Amino acid sequence: MPVAEALQRLLASAAAHQQQPVRALSLTDALDQILAEPVCSAIDVPPWDNSAMDGYALAEADLAQAMADGLPVSQRITAGVAPVALQPGTCARIFTGAPLPAGANAVQMQENAELLAGGRVRLLEPVAAGDNVRRQAQDVVAGQPLLAAGTRLRPQDLGVIASVGIDQVGVRTPLRVAVVSTGDELVEPGQPLSPGQIYNSNRFTLIGLLQGMGQTVVDAGILPDDLASTRDRLQQLARQVDVIITSGGVSVGEADCLGQALREAGEVALWKLAIKPGKPFTLGHYAGVPVLGLPGNPAATLVTFLLLVRPYLLTRLGAAEVAAPAYTLPAGFAWSRAGSREEYLRAHVEDGRVMLSGNQSSGVLSSASRASGLLRVPAGQTFSPGDLVAFLPFSGLLG
Numbered sequence: 001m002p003v004a005e006a007l008q009r010l011l012a013s014a015a016a017h018q019q020q021p022v023r024a025l026s027l028t029d030a031l032d033q034i035l036a037e038p039v040c041s042a043i044d045v046p047p048w049d050n051s052a053m054d055g056y057a058l059a060e061a062d063l064a065q066a067m068a069d070g071l072p073v074s075q076r077i078t079a080g081v082a083p084v085a086l087q088p089g090t091c092a093r094i095f096t097g098a099p100l101p102a103g104a105n106a107v108q109m110q111e112n113a114e115l116l117a118g119g120r121v122r123l124l125e126p127v128a129a130g131d132n133v134r135r136q137a138q139d140v141v142a143g144q145p146l147l148a149a150g151t152r153l154r155p156q157d158l159g160v161i162a163s164v165g166i167d168q169v170g171v172r173t174p175l176r177v178a179v180v181s182t183g184d185e186l187v188e189p190g191q192p193l194s195p196g197q198i199y200n201s202n203r204f205t206l207i208g209l210l211q212g213m214g215q216t217v218v219d220a221g222i223l224p225d226d227l228a229s230t231r232d233r234l235q236q237l238a239r240q241v242d243v244i245i246t247s248g249g250v251s252v253g254e255a256d257c258l259g260q261a262l263r264e265a266g267e268v269a270l271w272k273l274a275i276k277p278g279k280p281f282t283l284g285h286y287a288g289v290p291v292l293g294l295p296g297n298p299a300a301t302l303v304t305f306l307l308l309v310r311p312y313l314l315t316r317l318g319a320a321e322v323a324a325p326a327y328t329l330p331a332g333f334a335w336s337r338a339g340s341r342e343e344y345l346r347a348h349v350e351d352g353r354v355m356l357s358g359n360q361s362s363g364v365l366s367s368a369s370r371a372s373g374l375l376r377v378p379a380g381q382t383f384s385p386g387d388l389v390a391f392l393p394f395s396g397l398l399g
């Protein structure tokens with residue numbers, strides 16, 4: 001099945017779930033959370049016209065006088081004070097961010113003015129109405145929708161919400177996600193390796209990916225290649241979590257118990273996608289709980305999480321934007337082997353060209369560590385150096 005179709009089905013399955021409950025969070029805790037409700041402003045920002053410069057506020061009507069003999073300074077307005085109306089024929093000393101007094105409509109910065117003996121101020125350069133004035137509501141208009149439900153809150157979004165005086169937002173409660181590593185060969189780092197064993201790396205990749213997304217991780221350790229234990233563990237986890245993510249055991253070997261357990265006692269909705277790495281990716285259900293079965297090869301685990309699991313989880317959380325951003329850049333190498341699956345290569349950008357970051361075997365993870373993103377090669381495609389390719393930076397995929 002093509003990746004686009006699999007993704008569509010996966011997202012439809014995510015959208016069919018009940019939405020996660022809403023919880024109120026203070027802004028300091030809301031980074032990366034997904035807004036459950038739109039944010040509207042009750043106020044204009046800025047709430048009043050104010051000065052963009054340290055200098056002198058005046059009425060344009062007094063410009064000729066200001067440039068000839070100068071104007072007396074009738075008040076001093078610092079940020080945080082409320083001014084009185086400007087007397088005609090005078091100017092006000094004013095500072096950046098201070099409210100413009102009624103009657104003034106322009107500010108000249110102090111570098112373009114001179115203080116005369118007797119306290120008058122003469123402008124050295126003309127100003128016109130509106131110069132160096134930040135208009136009321138130029139940033140936000142009262143009543144205007146600011147952020148839509150489904151927005152993933154970035155630092156600047158938190159700042160905008162704060163700028164309209166709101167200190168709490170309604171966001172979707174994170175999902176409880178179990179991470180299960182399968183395979184008799186797996187040993188946790190820190191332990192000695194016996195012959196035939198390898199260290200469990202997927203557990204750490206997956207926990208990191210989920211933590212980066214702000215989800216609640218239930219670390220379910222290593223599951224042996226044994227059908228009865230697989231069934232028991234899935235049964236037990238299905239009572240505790242919203243989603244189960246597994247790595248390994250979804251291919252066609254006898255020891256691939258996960259797929260077997262799902263087929264026998266649960267349901268398999270998706271299996272075998274035209275994606276490389278990651279072909280045996282599986283979406284199933286066990287006791288009604290979704291099981292996302294990722295292929296055990298470490299690069300396949302990473303790629304299928306980023307391309308399939310992440311959009312699935314974001315959809316469960318009501319996010320408006322779930323697609324990974326892709327940028328078109330020239331390739332720095334040739335790709336002459338057209339594949340039958342859509343391929344994701346571990347890559348980085350060097351002098352504006354996309355380069356391979358090392359060995360692309362799905363068992364090799366260190367090239368992902370050297371990469372700064374993924375290069376997408378559609379099925380059946382080849383390219384030459386200089387041809388445009390799609391590069392998906394990790395910055396748009398992680399978190």
Ligand SMILES: Nc1nc2c(c(=O)[nH]1)N[C@H]1C(S)=C(S)[C@@H](COP(=O)(O)OP(=O)(O)OC[C@H]3O[C@@H](n4cnc5c(N)ncnc54)[C@H](O)[C@@H]3O)O[C@H]1N2
Binds near residue numbers: 186253
């Ligand atoms: N006869 C076939 N064999 C395979 C096929 C196929 O179509 N026919 N597909 C291959 C592809 S493609 C992939 S991808 C893998 C996926 O297999 P599984 O998901 O069943 O994964 P395992 O067999 O359990 O493991 C694969 C590989 O990854 C290592 N691994 C597993 N878990 C971890 C972990 N937590 N940390 C580090 N490394 C892990 C495992 O030792 C294996 O080397 O199947 C191909 N075979």
Ligand code: MOO
Binds near residue numbers: 277278280295300363
């Ligand atoms: O789909 Mo697999 O990850 O190519 O080896």
